[in-house]
Amino acid sequence: MTHDDTWSIKALDTGTSVVEGSVLTYLRHCGEPVSIPRVIWVLEGSTTIVVDTSVNPLRKPNEFMGESFERSQDQIPENALKAAGVAPKDVEWVILTHLHWDHAGNCDLFPEARIVVQEAELRYAIAPGRFFRRGYLSPESGWPLPPSYVVPNLATVRGVYEVAPGVTVVPVPGHTPGSQAVIVQTASGPYCITGDAMMTYDNIESDVPPGYHTDVDAAMDSLDLMRARSSLLLPSHDYAVFRDRPVTLIASR
Numbered sequence: 001m002t003h004d005d006t007w008s009i010k011a012l013d014t015g016t017s018v019v020e021g022s023v024l025t026y027l028r029h030c031g032e033p034v035s036i037p038r039v040i041w042v043l044e045g046s047t048t049i050v051v052d053t054s055v056n057p058l059r060k061p062n063e064f065m066g067e068s069f070e071r072s073q074d075q076i077p078e079n080a081l082k083a084a085g086v087a088p089k090d091v092e093w094v095i096l097t098h099l100h101w102d103h104a105g106n107c108d109l110f111p112e113a114r115i116v117v118q119e120a121e122l123r124y125a126i127a128p129g130r131f132f133r134r135g136y137l138s139p140e141s142g143w144p145l146p147p148s149y150v151v152p153n154l155a156t157v158r159g160v161y162e163v164a165p166g167v168t169v170v171p172v173p174g175h176t177p178g179s180q181a182v183i184v185q186t187a188s189g190p191y192c193i194t195g196d197a198m199m200t201y202d203n204i205e206s207d208v209p210p211g212y213h214t215d216v217d218a219a220m221d222s223l224d225l226m227r228a229r230s231s232l233l234l235p236s237h238d239y240a241v242f243r244d245r246p247v248t249l250i251a252s253r
């Protein structure tokens with residue numbers, strides 16, 4: 001491992017929702033309100049990579065989804081990126097862990113970037129099962145705009161794919177058919193940005209999958225796969241990730 005193959009990781013808090021606990025852990029904590037972050041991750045190394053792009057405020061997709069959503073001035077993605085010292089035009093790659101509304105909402109902030117998504121996810125997002133249509137803002141959901149992930153610079157990949165030396169995407173299906181985790185080499189070892197394959201540390205500690213899934217058995221296999229790849233897991237919706245807000249330095253190069 002050379003310095004060229006290692007990366008820093010920053011977590012950006014770009015909005016807050018209150019959800020019911022069983023959204024995060026399947027059939028557990030029903031009725032308990034939990035405050036969760038909407039995260040954009042920034043990787044800096046031989047180039048700049050963003051993982052997930054958070055909620056787009058246009059036409060209020062959160063209201064369409066029936067979920068609360070608050071965003072302070074500091075949490076506006078442009079402001080959080082600036083606080084992290086990142087210029088959107090310098091971002092070469094955007095990796096989307098999956099195409100749900102709260103993870104793929106601001107791809108247009110990064111006009112120079114190629115958008116990396118699993119082919120299986122793109123196929124499913126265009127025509128999801130009826131229960132999941134709204135979560136994808138799919139054409140059949142009644143959402144009035146084209147889905148935010150339909151951009152010309154989409155780079156669909158199949159399976160394990162090295163985006164750059166030290167940054168590799170790995171399929172972790174279950175939450176959605178084409179979910180992918182991102183393995184990132186850092187000075188402290190490999191981190192795993194899990195997407196919604198792991199929403200909180202409780203998923204691993206209690207060995208319970210996230211509350212939403214298209215395949216619960218696959219979701220459990222994906223928890224095992226991520227555990228095997230890294231002991232440094234970064235779940236998608238756990239404020240325990242944040243020491244500082246809106247930006248926390250998770251790992252250095």
Ligand SMILES: [Zn+2]
Nearest residue numbers: 098100175196
């Ligand atoms: Zn999701």
